[in-house]
Amino acid sequence: MQGYWVILLSFFVAGVLAVLPMPQWLQWVRxxxxxxxxxxxxxxxxxxxxxxxxxxxxxxxxxLEGAMLGQNAFALVVVALLCLILYQRLRVFSLWQQAGTVFVLVGVNQLVCQWVQNLQGIGAPSLLFLLPAVSSALLWPLVLHLLRELRRQYAVA
Amino acid sequence: MLAILVILGLITADLRYNRLETTRSLLATLGTPVYWVADLPLRLRDWSDKYLHSPLSLAEENERLHRANLILQGRSQQMASLQAENVRLRALLNSSALLRDDVLVAELIGVSPDPVRHQLVINKGLADGVFVGQPLIDADGLMGQIVEVSAISSRALLITDATHSIPVQVNRNGVRAIAEGTGSLGALEIRHVSATTDIELGDLLVTSGLGGRFPEGYPVAVVTEIERDPGRAFARVVARPSAALDRSRHVLLVFSTQDRRGN
Incomplete structure (x- = not known):
């Protein structure tokens, strides 16, 4: 259970970033x-x-998002499941292959969220809801390096 | 597998039966620190706006506020006598007296990160007597209502959210209508207005007090677009919200006297 707090801290920071106020025109890209x-x-x-x-x-x-309870849970469980199946391959992928996979994974995440929101009657009016997949894929190298450094620094295992 | 079952259970419980109000409220209390941290940069800017000023700009601002205050005081001079007159006249008409509402100042600590949800998080909760359904206003007009209360924060739904509608009346002639949110911050749609209804560009829509949720007489929106198409049963009327929905940092929670009596 070494370095458990590093994982918790990174999730906390991710949560803060997820609700950080953003300008109107950036809303769909978050x-x-x-x-x-x-x-x-x-x-x-x-x-x-x-x-x-x-x-x-x-x-x-x-x-945090005030979404229906279960929406993001569903989406993230699906993403985690896919990652658990794919992790051995993902580890040997090159950075850009990984980014491509992240694009697909976050895309799946967005699709599931969209599906649950449609149940609620507040679906997005266009395909704009897939933009976060693009921005996430572009940011993947940064996140990867940052978290990898953190993991090595604090020997999280 | 188990996880999927849990999720399906949660979604059904929340969507169909609204069973999770108390759970949500409890968990939301735990989530408040995240919003507080996310709000820090803005808070810092507010602080620097407040304290890092040249004496000159402070003096200028002081003068501007003095002038604004003078104008407002001038306007409110007759308020007392008008109010007394209003009470007398309403008594003559045998209708119940209009009482002034109390307000509580709250501060915005977050906005919904999801562009399809128009929600705000404010820094007042159960501890301050906030309740679900409480109206929220800013200096210019009605903003929305509280939909979720935790111990120290609460979440408000804006009038422009696609799931929100509000009973309004035209201030000029009292025509009643329903204003629905469109999912865009700058527009409300007035539904089911027949083509012959007396409603004009620039008309101010105020809360009608029908439905019992919003007190009467708060400005909601100004009509900006009317399209009377003979081919359709109803006119298409679009209005721009009066409140600064995407800019207000300080908001007011309204306690109507009726709520007090009800509790």
Missing amino acids: PEWVALCLIYWVIALPHRVGILTALLLGMGLDI
Whole structure:
């Protein structure tokens, strides 16, 4: 259980970034910080961070965003599941192959969120809701390096 | 597998039965620190706006406020006598007296990160007597209502959210209508206005007090667009919200006298 607090801290920071006030025109582009963070930790420590973490994290995010309870939980569990299946391949991918996979993973995340929001009757009017997948993929190298440094520094295992 | 079951359970409970109000309220209390931290940069800017000023600009601002205050005082001079007159006249008409509402100043600590949800988080909660359904106004008009209360913060739904509608009346002639949110911050749509209804560009829409949720007489929106298409049963009327929905940092929570009596 070494360095557990580093994981918690990174999720907390991701949560703050997820609700940070942004200018109106950037609203649709906001990267899915929590999903990015989760993807990293699942790939790095699949035996520690998995479905249950994703579930709790998603519920926390639902509360933060004022979304229906279960929306982000559902999306993040699906993402975590895919990561758990793919992590051995993802680890040997090059950076840009990884970014491509992250694009797909966050895209799936957005689709699931959109599906649940449509149940609620407040779906997005256009395909703009997929933009976070693009911005998240572009930010992946940054997140990867940052979290990897953190993990090595504090020997999280 | 278990996780999927839990999620489906949660979604059904929240969507169909609204069973999770108390749970949400509890968890939201735990989530408040995140909003507080996310708000820090803005708070810092506010602080620097407040304290890092040249004496000259302070003096200028002081003078401007003095002038504004003078104008407002001038306007309110007759208020007392007008109010007394209003009470007398209403008594003559046998209608109940209009009482002044109390307000509580609250500060914005967050906005919904999801562009399809128009929600605000404010820094007052159960501890300050905030309740679900409480109207929220700013200096210019009605903003929305409280939909979720935690111990120290609460979440408000704006009138422009696609799931919100509010009973209004035209200030000029009392025509009643329903104003629905459109999901865009700058527009409300007035639904089911027949083509012959007396409603004009620039008309001020105020809360009608019908429905019992919003007190009467708060400005809601100004009509900006009317389209009377003979081919359709209803005219299309669009109005711009009076409140500065995307700019107000300080908001007012309204306690109507009726609420007090009800509690």
